[in-house]
Amino acid sequence: MTGGLRRAGAWAHRLRPRGLRTRLLVAFVLVTVVGAAAAAWAAAGSAGTALVDGAQERLTGTVADRVAALAPELDYPPDEEGLDRLRAAVGPNTLVTYEDLRSADADAPGPGIGPVRDAVRERDRISVRRITDDGAPKLLIGMPVMLTDTDGARTPSGIEVYTVRDLSGVEGQIDVLTRSAVAASALALPLAVLLALLAARGVLRPVRDLRDTARRLADGDLGARTVPQGADELAALTATVNEMAASLQESMAQMERMRADARRFASDVSHELRTPLSTLTAVVDVLASAADRMEADDRESVELAVTETRRLVALVEELMEVSRFDAGSAALRLEEVDAAEAVRDCLRARGWTDRVAVEADGPVGLLADRRRLDVIVANLVGNALRHGAPPVRVRVAGDGDGGEGTGGGEVRIEVADEGPGLPEDVLPHVFDRFYKGDAARTRTPGSGLGLAIALENARLHGGDLVAENTEGGARFVLRLPRDPGGDRDGGHGVGHPGGHADGPGHGEEER
Structure with a gap:
């Protein structure tokens, strides 16, 4: 009996008019x-x-x-x-x-x-x-x-x-009167429908205008407004929505100005620092070459100066790379790349071959910007080595046409470790700029930009980069199309180098 009542209630809910x-x-x-x-x-x-x-x-x-x-x-x-x-x-x-x-x-x-x-x-x-x-x-x-x-x-x-x-x-x-009453009621039906249509049109027109305005605002047109009509509650609601839209437009404009100022400041500072940092780097290199002949205390100070100078240079280079992404001037220099070999080259260049295992079923060809691919892999592997636990594994696989040539489909590069994984509160922010999961560890190597740059480079290729937890630790999955040039303007060899790929990568988001 209870089931029958539920079914009857469900039918009644379905038959209930839904639209206003x-x-x-x-x-x-x-x-x-x-x-x-x-x-x-x-x-x-x-x-x-x-x-x-x-x-x-x-x-x-x-x-x-x-x-x-x-x-x-x-x-x-x-x-x-x-x-x-x-x-x-x-x-x-x-x-x-x-x-x-x-x-x-x-x-x-x-x-x-x-x-x-x-x-x-x-x-x-x-x-x-x-x-x-x-x-x-x-x-x-x-x-x-x-x-x-x-x-x-x-x-x-x-x-x-x-x-x-x-x-x-x-x-x-009396029967005649009753039939007349029925006829009068029947004649009232079309008149009622006509009056209802007119009334609904008058009531719903402001509602439709507000809906259209809200839809334009949701689509990004912050200048959308609705002209209030009359002096009723709907007119008051329209005026309130207009005020809200104006406040939102002003807030967004102010935020955009602040973001533009911040980007311009980072770009200007980065460029201004390049020349003095180049000079400073040359000086500390000279000091580093003479450190063996110094006293222990002096040698420790020189080594610290060299480390911090290189860290500052890396930060400036990363800020300049981020400013290129923000300005839309970052571009690809596409060439045929064996993804598996590119990963091995990245590990060899940083001395990680004995700490990281590479798994690949053979050559995995794709068109990619080799330097930017190196930056992505270096950041992901460096993050796993720094915050995860061994063994760290890199798995390279592709679908579509295999072999050394390129074809349809995508290439998948997974970097996994056996560490504690990413905390649930960190996982949604792991690719945010300057984000570190543990605020107390502010002196961890890196700037907090490594994974953000890796994600930007992945998207520049038309791919994506995601982070997830597994039963054995954390895993970062990079997906790149085999031929991003087919969907981009510029084709092969377009763009400028930008950035750097000399360091071990900066995956400093804490876990």
Whole structure:
């Protein structure tokens, strides 16, 4: 039974009007039609009651007049003949009684006169009752014949008259009124629909305008506005939405200005620092070459200066690379690359071959910018070595056409480690710029830009880079199309080098 109720509730929910326009139309039509029907039925009921009351009064008056016209001519106490004369004067379907005497025709009232007779004898006045006889509406009239004394006092004579009158004609008139009420209700339906359409159009037009404005705002058109119409609640809502949009536009413009200023500042500072850093690098290299001849304390200071200088140079280079991405000036120099061999070259250049295992089923060809691919792999592997735990594995695989040549499909490079994995609060931000999962470890090597640059380089190739946790640690998955040049302007050899690929990569997002 519970299942049946649930199914019935589900069907009712499905049949319920969903759109605001539909609900308005249905509600307006229902209210109008129900109101028209109620008014028509009330009018028909009142008219029917008036018809019945009028017919009852007319028939009762006619019978009373006939009885009053013959009553003075009767002898009291009356005999059978007098009762017959009175019955004939009243008309058919009549019964006249006096104590044990009765005068009745074939259609005289039968046993059903009991309540009317009791009322006549108790009140000494006319009593009527509506009855149904053979499916037809009838009016049963009962009245006593009263005697008037010389002093004007009226006393019952003991003669009682009971007669039945047909109300079929009145019933027919009531049926006509009922049909008229139904017709009036039916005629109200198209008018209600028309009025509902007009009302819904007037109500929903501002709502549609607000919807269109909200959609334009969601699509990035912060200048979208709706002109308020009228002075109702919808107009107030429109004005509020316009104010919200204006505030949002101003906030976004301010944020964009701040971002542009920040990008320009980073780019300008990076460029301004390149020349003095080049000089400083040359100086520390000279110091480094002479460090073996220095005292222990001096040698430690020189080594620290060399390390920090190189770290500063790497940071400046990364900032310049980021500024190229922001300015849209970063481009690819595509060439045919064996992804598996490119990964091995990256590891050999940084001395990681004994710490990282490379898995590949043979050459995996693709068109890529070798330098940028090296930057991506270096950042991912460096991040795994720094924050993960051995063994660190790099898996290179491709779909589509295999072999050394390029073809359709994509190349997949996975870098996995057996460390603790990425904390859940860090995982959504691992590619954010300058993000470090552990704020207390601010002196970790790197700038917090390594994974952000890796992601930008992946997207520059038309690919993507994602981070995820596995049962054994963290895994970074790089997907690159085999031929990104088919979807890009510029083709092979377009762009400029930019950036660097000399360091071990900077994957400093803490885990």
